[in-house]
Amino acid sequence: MASIFTKIIEGEIPSYKVAEDDRHFAFLDINPAAKGHTLCIPKKEIDYIFDLEPNELSALTKFSQNVADGIDKALKPIRTGIIVEGMEVPHAHIHLIPIYKETQAFSLGKKVDVSEDGMIKLAEQIRQNICL
Template sequence: MSSIFTKIVKGEIPSYKIAEDKKHFAFLDINPAAKGHTLCIPKKEVDYLFDLEPDELAALTQFSQKVAMGIDKALKPIRTGVIVEGLEVPHAHIHLIPIYKESQAFSLGKKVELTKDEMKKLADQISQNITL
């Protein structure tokens, strides 16, 4: 059975797409820990990040770096943090979470409320600042 992320990649479930190449897909997290919280995934469905082949893991990391640079350019956070937990969806993924102030507490359990219009605007802002 396909993971929810595979269904997003296939267009079976809508998403706020940020970037895509032949092997990767990035989209806004619908339960964001911060404004601009983005998920980067391989299109190939692999449950555990460290089960990816070394070249696949390196490629996902490089893709995530380009997305993070787009987040930084578009949203101007202090920096973009990274969380790799991998428990909530059985599909390898990297969370990119913009950090806007040093005292900002962020975790996957915290959520900021954003409207659909705000999510769409964020996705457009970030995607326009990514060079793949």
């Protein structure tokens, strides 16, 4: 059975898409730890990120770097942090979380509220600042 992320890639489940290329997809997390919290995933469904072939892991990392650059340009955080935890969905993924202040809680368990209009605006702002 396809993972929820594969269903998002295939358009079966709506998402706030930020970026896409032939091998990767990036979209806003619907339970964001910060405004602009983005997930970067390979289109190839692999459960554990370290089961990706070295060239695939490298490509996902480079894709994530480009998305993080777009987040930095669009949202102006101090920096964009990264979490690779991988337990909640059996599909390799990288969390990119903007850090807006040095004392900001940095945890997947802490959710900030962002309205639907806010999510649409954030996705558009980030998308406009990504160079793939």
